[in-house]
Amino acid sequence: MKNKNIFLVVFLLGGSSLLANGEPTAADAIFTINNTWMLVAAFLVFIMHLGFATLESGLTQAKNTVNILFKNVSIIAIGILTYALCGFNLMYPGDFNGFFGFSGLGISTGAEGLTPAYNPGYTYWTDFIFQAMFAATAATIVSGAVAERIKLSSFLVFSTIYVALVYPIVGSWTWGGGWLADKNFHDFAGSTLVHSVGGWAALVGAYTLGPRLGKYSKNGEIKPIMGHNMPLATIGVFLLWFGWYGFNGGSVLSADPGAVSFVFVTTTLAAAAGVIGAMGTSWIISKKPDLSMILNGSLAGLVGITAGADCISPMYSVVVGLIAGVIVVLAVIQLDKMKIDDPVGAISVHLACGIWGTLAVGIFSPDYQLGIQAIGVGAYALFCFVSANIIFQVVKLALGLRVSEEEEILGLDIGEHDMESYAGFQIFTVE
Amino acid sequence: MKLIIAIIQPEELPYIKEELLKREIYKFTVTNAKGQGKEFPVQEVYRGISHEITLLKKVRLEIAVNDEFVEPAVEAITKVAKKDGDKGRGKIFILPIEECVRIRTGETGSVAIG
Numbered sequence: 001m002k003n004k005n006i007f008l009v010v011f012l013l014g015g016s017s018l019l020a021n022g023e024p025t026a027a028d029a030i031f032t033i034n035n036t037w038m039l040v041a042a043f044l045v046f047i048m049h050l051g052f053a054t055l056e057s058g059l060t061q062a063k064n065t066v067n068i069l070f071k072n073v074s075i076i077a078i079g080i081l082t083y084a085l086c087g088f089n090l091m092y093p094g095d096f097n098g099f100f101g102f103s104g105l106g107i108s109t110g111a112e113g114l115t116p117a118y119n120p121g122y123t124y125w126t127d128f129i130f131q132a133m134f135a136a137t138a139a140t141i142v143s144g145a146v147a148e149r150i151k152l153s154s155f156l157v158f159s160t161i162y163v164a165l166v167y168p169i170v171g172s173w174t175w176g177g178g179w180l181a182d183k184n185f186h187d188f189a190g191s192t193l194v195h196s197v198g199g200w201a202a203l204v205g206a207y208t209l210g211p212r213l214g215k216y217s218k219n220g221e222i223k224p225i226m227g228h229n230m231p232l233a234t235i236g237v238f239l240l241w242f243g244w245y246g247f248n249g250g251s252v253l254s255a256d257p258g259a260v261s262f263v264f265v266t267t268t269l270a271a272a273a274g275v276i277g278a279m280g281t282s283w284i285i286s287k288k289p290d291l292s293m294i295l296n297g298s299l300a301g302l303v304g305i306t307a308g309a310d311c312i313s314p315m316y317s318v319v320v321g322l323i324a325g326v327i328v329v330l331a332v333i334q335l336d337k338m339k340i341d342d343p344v345g346a347i348s349v350h351l352a353c354g355i356w357g358t359l360a361v362g363i364f365s366p367d368y369q370l371g372i373q374a375i376g377v378g379a380y381a382l383f384c385f386v387s388a389n390i391i392f393q394v395v396k397l398a399l400g401l402r403v404s405e406e407e408e409i410l411g412l413d414i415g416e417h418d419m420e421s422y423a424g425f426q427i428f429t430v431e
Numbered sequence: 432m433k434l435i436i437a438i439i440q441p442e443e444l445p446y447i448k449e450e451l452l453k454r455e456i457y458k459f460t461v462t463n464a465k466g467q468g469k470e471f472p473v474q475e476v477y478r479g480i481s482h483e484i485t486l487l488k489k490v491r492l493e494i495a496v497n498d499e500f501v502e503p504a505v506e507a508i509t510k511v512a513k514k515d516g517d518k519g520r521g522k523i524f525i526l527p528i529e530e531c532v533r534i535r536t537g538e539t540g541s542v543a544i545g
Contacts, residue, residue, distance in 0.1 A: 429488065
């Protein structure tokens with residue numbers, strides 16, 4: 001009883017100390033609710049990293065699991081720290097020429113940053129942390145496509161440069177109020193800004209590295225390299241879906257009941273439709289229902305709706321998700337035919353469906369035009385493709401990109417880390 | 432009829448398989464094994480402590496062959512596995528088989544080995 005009274009007093013004191021003068025108003029309450037939702041959304045996006053880690057682990061070989069996990073854990077650290085150092089201010093430079101601006105190193109704010117005067121939806125700090133989680137998400141997309149054969153050091157160097165510079169600069173074009181925002185280009189939660197930005201780097205990485213040993217034989221045969229843990233992969237996908245409620249729901253940038261609840265529904269419908277689309281496509285093509293394909297399918301639907309979750313109707317969200325599910329299966333098969341080895345389907349999910357989702361806004365929403373959406377897709381494609389190529393080539397020259405053949409066969413866990421992920425278990429390192 | 436048991440380094444398995452297939456040896460069994468020989472132990476690091484692992488990963492390959500295939504099989508294995516260097520290259524043991532039965536048809540002897 002005594003504890004409860006003390007808590008109440010502290011809470012009231014604490015609450016009123018935040019407010020300017022006098023009694024709390026309805027506007028203050030709304031601000032608190034908005035800010036609270038945005039913080040919840042921020043940590044929902046955070047848990048997506050656990051989703052990526054488990055999904056990638058599940059879809060790759062056991063002998064490389066430590067390496068995959070190491071990349072995933074280090075990427076979130078690098079993403080957040082570089083965003084604090086320079087990314088946030090590159091992405092939101094304030095008034096700038098529309099292409100490139102920088103409002104200084106580090107993050108800081110005055111008292112105004114903690115009030116609705118900064119933004120009715122969130123404080124400066126909430127703004128930073130929510131956006132920082134997005135940055136880290138874009139960076140981690142690459143790790144799946146380059147898995148099982150990239151040198152750890154090379155990957156870390158590439159990712160640091162890409163997430164510190166490329167991601168926020170191209171992000172400023174739209175969310176930072178740059179030239180694409182002026183053209184009414186719409187990417188609600190990042191089909192282009194996050195998923196295709198990561199996807200282009202994933203594509204460049206995968207083909208610059210080359211395929212894993214034994215994946216494509218000289219006479220054109222494609223050998224599947226099976227993921228070692230389907231339960232982990234499934235856990236990963238459901239965690240990603242779970243986090244996506246924050247990813248899309250928080251992109252409303254407030255707790256507006258109508259907007260957030262609408263976005264929750266469009267997001268969910270698209271994810272579900274993505275599962276079905278992938279299920280049908282892969283079942284028809286392969287004659288057997290493939291779990292890894294429908295897992296990718298749900299993510300495809302989610303990526304597909306991410307650009308337009310706020311402006312595409314529920315019915316069309318289903319269509320967007322269905323088509324994304326079909327696209328992802330076809331993309332996986334096509335990439336294999338082109339001898340681009342993507343162990344987890346990152347390119348198919350994030351790049352292919354990121355592009356689809358962005359264009360879908362122009363197709364299904366009366367407020368935006370397909371032509372403008374296409375211009376945006378093209379602009380990001382050009383910049384990301386070129387910059388990823390440059391960075392990868394420089395890293396290749398300086399550090400080398402790939403591990404040695406012997407290390408790749410033995411497993412990167414032993415080669416890069418001198419450690420086993422499943423110590424005590426008998427795993428086959430080769431077939 | 433002979434049973435060839437070969438203990439090899441795991442990374443050689445795909446290449447040995449290829450060589451066996453070239454010599455028309457299609458049937459064999461593969462199991463995981465751990466073993467130690469004269470080779471140097473492997474260093475692993477866990478939470479700041481460097482330690483040596485002496486029992487190392489191996490693959491155990493078992494091939495049951497008719498007598499005329501013994502030499503090709505051994506040749507296939509040694510062609511891939513024989514290398515200079517610190518690592519142990521493994522061993523091959525050749526055992527006589529008293530009887531062999533094909534379960535599906537009940538055939539015995541050399542015919543059953545295939």
